[in-house]
Amino acid sequence: xxxxxxxxxxxxxxxxxxxxxxxxxxxxxGEVHALMGENGAGKSTLMKILMGIYTKDNGGEIIFNGQPYxxxxxxxxxxxxxxxxxxxxxxxxxxxxxxxxxxxxxxxxNGLVDAKAEIAEAEKLIKECxxxxxxxxxxxxxxxxxxxxxxxxxxxxxxxxVIVMDEPxxxxxxxxxxxxxxxxxxLTAKGVAIIYISHRMDEIFSICxxxxxxxxxxxxxxxxxxxxxEAQLIKMMVGREITDVxxxxxxxxxxxxxxAKNIVRADNKVKGVSLSxxxxxxxxxxxxVGAGRSELVEGIFGMHELASGEIFVKGKQVKVHSPKDxxxxxxxxxxxxRKVTGLNLSGxxxxxxxxxxxxxxxxxxxxxxxxxxxxxxxxxxxxxxxTPSGDQITGNLSxxxxxxIVIAKWLLNDPDVxxxxxxxxxxxxxAKRDIYLLLGKLVQQGKAVIMISSEIPELMGVCDRxxxxxxxxxxxEVQRDAFSQxxxxxxxxxxxx
Amino acid sequence: MKQxxxxxxxSEYFIFLIFIALVVVLTCLKPSxxxxxxxxxxxxxxxxxxxLAFGMMFVIIAGxxxxxxxxxxxxxxxLAALLGKGDLPLIVPLVVxxxxxxxxxxxxxxxxxxxxxxxFIMTLGSMTAVRGxxxxxxxxxxxxxxxxxxxxxxxxxxxxxxxxxxFLVIVIIICAFVLSKxxxxxxxxxxxxxxxxxxxxxxxxxxxxxxxxxxxxxxxGLCGFLMxxxxxxxxxxxxxxxxxxxxxxxxxxxxxxxxxxGKPWGVVxxxxxxxVIANGLDIMGVSSHWQKIVKGVIIVxxxxxxxxxxxxxx
Numbered sequence: 145x146x147x148x149x150x151x152x153x154x155x156x157x158x159x160x161x162x163x164x165x166x167x168x169x170x171x172x173x174g175e176v177h178a179l180m181g182e183n184g185a186g187k188s189t190l191m192k193i194l195m196g197i198y199t200k201d202n203g204g205e206i207i208f209n210g211q212p213y214x215x216x217x218x219x220x221x222x223x224x225x226x227x228x229x230x231x232x233x234x235x236x237x238x239x240x241x242x243x244x245x246x247x248x249x250x251x252x253x254n255g256l257v258d259a260k261a262e263i264a265e266a267e268k269l270i271k272e273c274x275x276x277x278x279x280x281x282x283x284x285x286x287x288x289x290x291x292x293x294x295x296x297x298x299x300x301x302x303x304x305x306v307i308v309m310d311e312p313x314x315x316x317x318x319x320x321x322x323x324x325x326x327x328x329x330x331l332t333a334k335g336v337a338i339i340y341i342s343h344r345m346d347e348i349f350s351i352c353x354x355x356x357x358x359x360x361x362x363x364x365x366x367x368x369x370x371x372x373x374e375a376q377l378i379k380m381m382v383g384r385e386i387t388d389v390x391x392x393x394x395x396x397x398x399x400x401x402x403x404a405k406n407i408v409r410a411d412n413k414v415k416g417v418s419l420s421x422x423x424x425x426x427x428x429x430x431x432x433v434g435a436g437r438s439e440l441v442e443g444i445f446g447m448h449e450l451a452s453g454e455i456f457v458k459g460k461q462v463k464v465h466s467p468k469d470x471x472x473x474x475x476x477x478x479x480x481x482r483k484v485t486g487l488n489l490s491g492x493x494x495x496x497x498x499x500x501x502x503x504x505x506x507x508x509x510x511x512x513x514x515x516x517x518x519x520x521x522x523x524x525x526x527x528x529x530x531t532p533s534g535d536q537i538t539g540n541l542s543x544x545x546x547x548x549i550v551i552a553k554w555l556l557n558d559p560d561v562x563x564x565x566x567x568x569x570x571x572x573x574x575a576k577r578d579i580y581l582l583l584g585k586l587v588q589q590g591k592a593v594i595m596i597s598s599e600i601p602e603l604m605g606v607c608d609r610x611x612x613x614x615x616x617x618x619x620x621e622v623q624r625d626a627f628s629q630x631x632x633x634x635x636x637x638x639x640x641x
Numbered sequence: 642m643k644q645x646x647x648x649x650x651x652s653e654y655f656i657f658l659i660f661i662a663l664v665v666v667l668t669c670l671k672p673s674x675x676x677x678x679x680x681x682x683x684x685x686x687x688x689x690x691x692x693l694a695f696g697m698m699f700v701i702i703a704g705x706x707x708x709x710x711x712x713x714x715x716x717x718x719x720l721a722a723l724l725g726k727g728d729l730p731l732i733v734p735l736v737v738x739x740x741x742x743x744x745x746x747x748x749x750x751x752x753x754x755x756x757x758x759x760x761f762i763m764t765l766g767s768m769t770a771v772r773g774x775x776x777x778x779x780x781x782x783x784x785x786x787x788x789x790x791x792x793x794x795x796x797x798x799x800x801x802x803x804x805x806x807x808f809l810v811i812v813i814i815i816c817a818f819v820l821s822k823x824x825x826x827x828x829x830x831x832x833x834x835x836x837x838x839x840x841x842x843x844x845x846x847x848x849x850x851x852x853x854x855x856x857x858x859x860x861x862g863l864c865g866f867l868m869x870x871x872x873x874x875x876x877x878x879x880x881x882x883x884x885x886x887x888x889x890x891x892x893x894x895x896x897x898x899x900x901x902x903g904k905p906w907g908v909v910x911x912x913x914x915x916x917v918i919a920n921g922l923d924i925m926g927v928s929s930h931w932q933k934i935v936k937g938v939i940i941v942x943x944x945x946x947x948x949x950x951x952x953x954x955x
Contacts, residue, residue: 195841219843234838236831238901247831248842250824257824 148173148337149194149226149306153204156189163189166204167363169339169356171306176328176338178348178369181358181381182572183542187341190358191308195221195228209305219248227299231310231341235283235291242266242279245298269297273327289320296327307331308339313347314570317433318598319637325351343572344599345374359383382574390605391577393584397608398423400459401592402475402561404444407453413439415616421561421592426583428607429596431636436616437596438480441563445477446470457561471500476554480565480596482543486550489539493531494520496538496549501557523552528578544575551582562586563594568602580606600632612636655946656895656907660914667921674924681803687916688805689714689864689871693883694890694912695816695905696860699853701891702820704833704900705753705760707854710861710887712771713745714880717865719775722784722875725791734791734869739862745771746858750851768884775877784875795871805867812860817905829853833900889915889936893943915939 149171156164164186171177179187192198194206196215206213208224215221218228236244242262251258251265266279275293283291292312299307309328313321328338328351340352348355349369356366357380364380378389403420414436421427429437443450446464455462457473464470467477479485487496494513497520498505505515520534527548531541538549547567554562564583568576583593583606597603603610604627611621612635620635622628667674693710700707717738724734745767752763797804820826831839832849840846864883869875894911896903915936922932 197841217843218841222843228841230841234835234841236834236838236901238834238897239830243827243831247827247839248844250827252824255824256822257827 147171147207148209150207151190151194151204152207154190154193154206155201155204156186156193156198157201163361164193164200165361167358167361169363170366171337171339172354173305173337174332174335175353176332176340176351178352178355179339179341179358180348180355180377181364182574183544184360184572185358185381186361187358188310189361191228191310191339191341194226194308222249222302222304225303225305226308227302227304227306228308229292229295229299229310229312231314235286235294237284238282240280240282241270241277241286241294244283244294245269245279245301249302265301266297269301273297273300289316289323292316292320292324293327296324300331304336306337306339308341310341311343311570312340313342313344315433319432321347343570345377346601348377349374357381378573381572389573389577390602391581391584392606393581393588395424395584395587396590397425398590401457402594403456405454405456407440407443408451409439409443410449410451412451413616414443417613417616417618419594419611419618421594423560423590423592424587425609426587426593426595426607428603428610429594429613430598430600430603430610430632431613431619433598435613435636437613438565439616440613441477441565441594441596442479444470445475445563471557471559474558474560476500476557476559476562478547478550478554478562478564478567480569482546482550487538487546489537491538492535493524493529493538493541493549494534497523497534497553497556500553504556519556520552523556527552527582542571542575544571544578547571547575547579551579555586559591561592561594563596565596566598567595568597568599576602600629603632604629656893656910656914656943660910660917663914663917663921667917667925671921671924674921677801679920679924681798681801683913683916683920684806684809685803686920687912688803688809689867690883690886690890690916691809691909691912692812692860692864692867693887694894694908695812696857697884697887698816698891698896698903698905698908699820699829699856700760701888701896701898702833702900702903703829703850703853704836705850705853706764706888706898707746707749707760707857708764708884709745709749709767709771710857710864711880711883711885712768712775713742713858713861714865714868714883715877716745716771716775716778717741717862718869718879719779719784719865719875719877721791721866722787722869723778725787725869726784727788731791731794735863735866738866739859742858742860742862742865743855744858745861746855747851749858750854753854754847754850772877779875779877781877783877784869785873787869787873787875791870792873793870795867805871808863808867812863813905813909820905825849825852830901833902835901886915889940892940898944911943 147170151169153166153168154164155166167186167190169190181187189198193200196217199216213224215224236247245266246262251261253261263279270277270279273293275290277286277290312324332338342348352369354366354368355372355377357364359381399422400420401423405418407414407417417440431437442448444455446467446469455464457475462470462473483489494516498516502511505512505519507515517534524531524534529545529548531545538546567579587593595607608624609621610627610632612619612632614636622631673679696710697707720741721734721738724737749764749767752758753760795805799807820829828839828844828849831844832846836846868879890912891903891908892898893914894907896908918935919932922935
């Protein structure tokens, strides 16, 4: 049997949209198989069909383990040996580790839950995984990476032959990614096949054996990763050649426009960091997750209390008690989690774009819908936001378009200093490129940009200067002509000397 | 580490400590509070609210809540009164009341789990409509003349323990067992903890959610039967705002309004606590107006502790 899983000629039609158009997927036992494609390419839809969350259109077939495979819900899929670790991790935070592992398929004795057996079994699985937590610990007290391992343990415990991992590294640190990869390798050594969905190129090349690419609901092709390079993959994904992944526009670097001195947060997550940025400059902030990067900019922006620190905008000291104080001075912060702190997901595109600069959209002191619509139209065009209209509900748009809306709402306020926290996380190649170009245009206009990113190639491609943080401190700064991945990694994981 | 454990224990049993403190204070202020007759009285007062609270607990743990149980008590109480007038065996009004309650609960559950209505809207609607049913079936007047045997249900006691409390204890034992020992109970917590996660883990979340409302309705029906026996008439306007008392007992007892969290013993304490406060204030001669203010403050403070406790751990 060459393939453990074969999906042939699969189509899926939603009202008005053909999400999948006769696509295929073939997975060999013991391989890590990457699914690639931009958002909306149909990867998730295909996986939801595999898990029985969606039903495919008539025609086409799925062969699993040499047998025809029909499932109508995730439980049946798991009974067959197909498990999925979802992108938005789904732990039940108020339940313990062992309860989470066995949720939906509790071990029974005389018709009742056999908690003792579950705890013993969980303990064994946790040990095998090299994790050091008590099975009785509540998930609320675990880190994201530990929760993720629990999900993997869950998949192992049902003897899954195929495990789907959807963006498994989106929320964990580089060190934890290594750990995850080790677990993946030990699984594949046992013959388990992994279907791996990720937007991160470096991961695809370091962990995956083969890759299948989809675009706009169509199957484009498959290949061994060792025969492909990044440029070829991107070409397959976007359908055209992108010669320049990180476009960098020339800008004249001027005077210092923004300065923060000796920022210490009251909760001590940032322990005395200074930064300054000039007009026309893109400053990158690198470091591992948890290094205090977001905490730094959120502190500067007045979202958290500072123990000490001074902030200067255009040479003038600003006392920041709440975000309002610093927005007034022309500073914008595009926060890390657009769904939580960026958008009103149930509001329309127009509503969201009008959120910050609402004062510009008034006439006679009242909100003028026509002005808002016009402003929103302008930015939909400028930023190439793909939406049927300004009245579309934001939650229905793809991640890349949502991110552009967050940026648009701030740009409408005409800020001079734009801080972006992980602006390209979870969005596709095309949208990423749009955002890099936009940043370039902004600094050409004499604005300054500060960008936090965990992807070092992105920082190196886009920034003029990168400062690196480690454990709440500034561990170093690198100029563009001295950029190197090793240098930045070393600073990010600096062992205190 | 050790200190953290002690802190954890205190926060876990906080409400129990408050309860003990309150009993001590009330006993010091008014020794008659601790007299056996008053304790029996407290048990009796706590019974109907306690049974309702346990039904409510299922709903809240599964991530919903139910405003309609008060109306259901009144409606099923009327039905029980109508059937309890003649010579029919008492099992008839009991079963009919519980089935009627079950039906109301099923409707709520279907509206929420299948119709995707917010529990607040769905049960606000049924609260209003079922109160109408109670008025309609009784013609808006109290139903009098229930049989002697029926009256005796609530008035009697076994070994000094009022019959009402015997019902409560049975309900507590069954509910606690179901929630902590059965697969079903585990899944109720899973649904409230994270509905999406429960669904992708293969749990039939629709059935679980409907069933929790059904349990709340069923127990409301039992309360309707007991209520009529206790007040000896079927009152269409009875049990007004009982749902709020049931929710209060749950929340004070540590059941989280966001779902997924709550222990049966907590609800027992929550229920006793609010009864003891009412009783204590009564025997100290505090006006019922003030009692309402005290109750309101307690609800807010209890939830505040719940919320603060959660964010700290995060």
